[in-house]
Amino acid sequence: MPDASDGRRLVTSDTFVSFADVSVTYGSGAGRVPALENISLDFAAGDFVCVVGPSGCGKTTLMQALAGFLKPSTGTVSIDGRPVDGPGVDRGVVFQQPALFPWLTVAGNAGFGPMLRGESRRDRAGTVEDHLRMVGLWDFRDRYPYELSGGMQQRLAIVRALVNKPKILLMDEPFGALDALTREKMQEELHAVWRRTGMTVLLITHSVEEAVYLGTDVVVMSPRPGRIIERIAAPFARRESAGCSRDTKSLPAFVALRERVLSLIWQTAGT
Amino acid sequence: MTEAPRPYRWLSVLSVVAFFGAWYVVNAAHLAPANLLPSMSDVWAALLDILHNGYRGTTLWEDAAATLGRCLGGFALATLVGVPLGLWMGRSRILAASIDYILQFMRPLPPLSYLILLILWLGTGDTSKVALLFLAAFPTIAMAAMAGVRGVNGQRIQAALACGATEAQVFRHVVLPSCLPMVMTGLRIALAVTFSTVVAAELMTASNGLGWMVFSASQFLRTDIVLLGVLILGVLGMALSRALLSLDLRLVHWRGRD
Ligand SMILES: Nc1ncnc2c1ncn2[C@@H]1O[C@H](COP(=O)(O)OP(=O)(O)O)[C@@H](O)[C@H]1O
Ligand SMILES: [Mg+2]
Numbered sequence: 001m002p003d004a005s006d007g008r009r010l011v012t013s014d015t016f017v018s019f020a021d022v023s024v025t026y027g028s029g030a031g032r033v034p035a036l037e038n039i040s041l042d043f044a045a046g047d048f049v050c051v052v053g054p055s056g057c058g059k060t061t062l063m064q065a066l067a068g069f070l071k072p073s074t075g076t077v078s079i080d081g082r083p084v085d086g087p088g089v090d091r092g093v094v095f096q097q098p099a100l101f102p103w104l105t106v107a108g109n110a111g112f113g114p115m116l117r118g119e120s121r122r123d124r125a126g127t128v129e130d131h132l133r134m135v136g137l138w139d140f141r142d143r144y145p146y147e148l149s150g151g152m153q154q155r156l157a158i159v160r161a162l163v164n165k166p167k168i169l170l171m172d173e174p175f176g177a178l179d180a181l182t183r184e185k186m187q188e189e190l191h192a193v194w195r196r197t198g199m200t201v202l203l204i205t206h207s208v209e210e211a212v213y214l215g216t217d218v219v220v221m222s223p224r225p226g227r228i229i230e231r232i233a234a235p236f237a238r239r240e241s242a243g244c245s246r247d248t249k250s251l252p253a254f255v256a257l258r259e260r261v262l263s264l265i266w267q268t269a270g271t
Numbered sequence: 272m273t274e275a276p277r278p279y280r281w282l283s284v285l286s287v288v289a290f291f292g293a294w295y296v297v298n299a300a301h302l303a304p305a306n307l308l309p310s311m312s313d314v315w316a317a318l319l320d321i322l323h324n325g326y327r328g329t330t331l332w333e334d335a336a337a338t339l340g341r342c343l344g345g346f347a348l349a350t351l352v353g354v355p356l357g358l359w360m361g362r363s364r365i366l367a368a369s370i371d372y373i374l375q376f377m378r379p380l381p382p383l384s385y386l387i388l389l390i391l392w393l394g395t396g397d398t399s400k401v402a403l404l405f406l407a408a409f410p411t412i413a414m415a416a417m418a419g420v421r422g423v424n425g426q427r428i429q430a431a432l433a434c435g436a437t438e439a440q441v442f443r444h445v446v447l448p449s450c451l452p453m454v455m456t457g458l459r460i461a462l463a464v465t466f467s468t469v470v471a472a473e474l475m476t477a478s479n480g481l482g483w484m485v486f487s488a489s490q491f492l493r494t495d496i497v498l499l500g501v502l503i504l505g506v507l508g509m510a511l512s513r514a515l516l517s518l519d520l521r522l523v524h525w526r527g528r529d
Contacts, residue, residue, distance in 0.1 A: 067429070067433060068432075069429055069432070086432075087429070087432040087433050088433070088435065089433070089434065089435035091433060092433055092434075093429060093430060093433040095426050095429075095430070097426060099424060099426035099427045099429075099430045100529075101427065101444075101445070101448070102525035102528070102529035103448040103451070103524075103525060112431070112434050112444075113434035113435055115444075116431075116434055116435055116436050116437075116440050116444070117435060144524065144525060145529065146525055146528040146529045157430075160430065160434065161430075161433065161434075164433075164434055164435065166433075170433075
């Protein structure tokens with residue numbers, strides 16, 4: 001692997017997602033906000049990239065550019081060598097608010113993508129069932145989203161994205177609104193999904209612990225203007241799954257890495 | 272306009288009983304002259320009389336049907352035009368800006384103020400009344416639909432786009448259902464406006480309808496029939512708005528819960 005010894009991965013031949021010198025500026029004139037400035041970031045298929053940094057450093061903007069919801073002011077974002085031009089099924093998105101469709105049942109929400117593609121209810125039933133069973137929502141298939149708890153709603157939002165078999169899963173603080181216990185459970189489930197599917201994940205999070213625990217790479221950003229100040233490889237996501245998450249999270253190596261990332265964020269906030 | 276929760280429902284019923292009780296007491300104690308406040312039995316007798324003999328050549332059913340027909344005709348027309356127009360305005364800033372002032376001008380305008388113009392242009396028949404009701408209802412409906420489109424949750428749209436939705440699919444599967452609560456609220460307000468306007472219009476120009484019955488009876492000082500007309504109108508209006516409310520609650524089952 002062409003990794004530098006400090007853990008920073010250089011541009012590699014197996015690049016899958018690439019931000020090349022991307023800048024995004026909101027507004028104009030006096031109200032101009034440089035949300036991202038000269039971002040260059042590459043990662044390979046199967047990477048689990050976690051982005052951390054103080055509020056307003058451009059994490060959401062970064063994700064929106066990859067999702068195709070906004071066009072960079074300069075630079076390009078590309079996937080597998082093709083420039084991103086608008087949103088598409090190859091990139092699933094999950095937000096902090098589940099943003100489900102309350103007029104559809106749980107099964108209707110899960111099968112939303114296949115329904116758009118004209119699959120009949122019968123055609124999509126199998127996939128929908130598999131996915132709902134996977135996250136324990138099968139018994140709730142005929143309920144409506146507002147009848148679910150916050151954690152269940154977020155599971156459904158993830159399922160709605162996964163059903164489309166995206167190559168990349170983009171998540172913007174998906175567990176930020178959940179209580180601590182639910183959050184840890186969701187981390188395990190997400191980790192399991194990633195292991196099983198080998199999907200590429202971009203996860204934005206406020207929790208450094210979550211980033212170090214789930215990520216193969218932790219990207220630290222700083223605000224005004226939004227920049228990447230550090231990219232650190234994290235070994236814990238690819239560990240042989242043994243023991244419970246609390247054991248991993250209390251390993252000296254884990255604590256050391258978590259503190260290192262935290263101090264980086266402190267530095268950015270201090271300037 | 273929603274119903275009180277069950278433990279308090281008896282209070283609502285009690286107030287109706289109290290109203291009729293007070294009415295009875297006022298008459299029984301001769302607190303008001305009978306020609307100004309007819310007794311309950313007078314009104315009941317008037318009801319039986321009208322049910323049996325009709326009022327000045329029209330039956331009660333004909334009058335009720337005439338009023339309802341005008342009301343629902345104008346309301347349906349306003350819905351058919353107002354909802355699509357409002358949805359389109361929500362998506363097109365150009366269209367919205369083009370008719371913004373016209374709608375803002377029309378919405379607070381008392382419909383009766385221009386009724387005479389409609390009568391001069393369209394005659395005294397039902398055409399002018401339906402036109403009046405259409406004009407009274409459609410700004411409210413259009414503006415509600417427009418607000419519905421503008422208020423659609425952007426993340427729901429993004430989620431749909433990331434599921435592969437086309438622009439048309441986003442509109443059909445996200446924007447339209449998202450607007451439904453606002454549209455239904457607009458329709459409920461507009462129906463109330465339409466109903467009160469139709470009665471007022473009939474007071475001025477009509478040869479049938481419940482509003483006409485009330486107005487005509489008042490000229491003969493038949494206060495028993497006036498009171499009867501008012502009660503029937505009130506109950507009818509309540510029934511209309513409840514019918515639409517129950518449709519609303521069935522269609523928009525997620526209202527207030529998401
Ligand atoms: N639509 C927008 N219009 C103007 N400024 C925006 C918009 N979205 C975000 N910003 C600004 O861009 C910067 C980065 O925002 P964002 O990407 O949401 O950061 P983060 O997700 O890290 O909190 C912030 O200063 C924010 O105020
Ligand atoms: Mg954000």
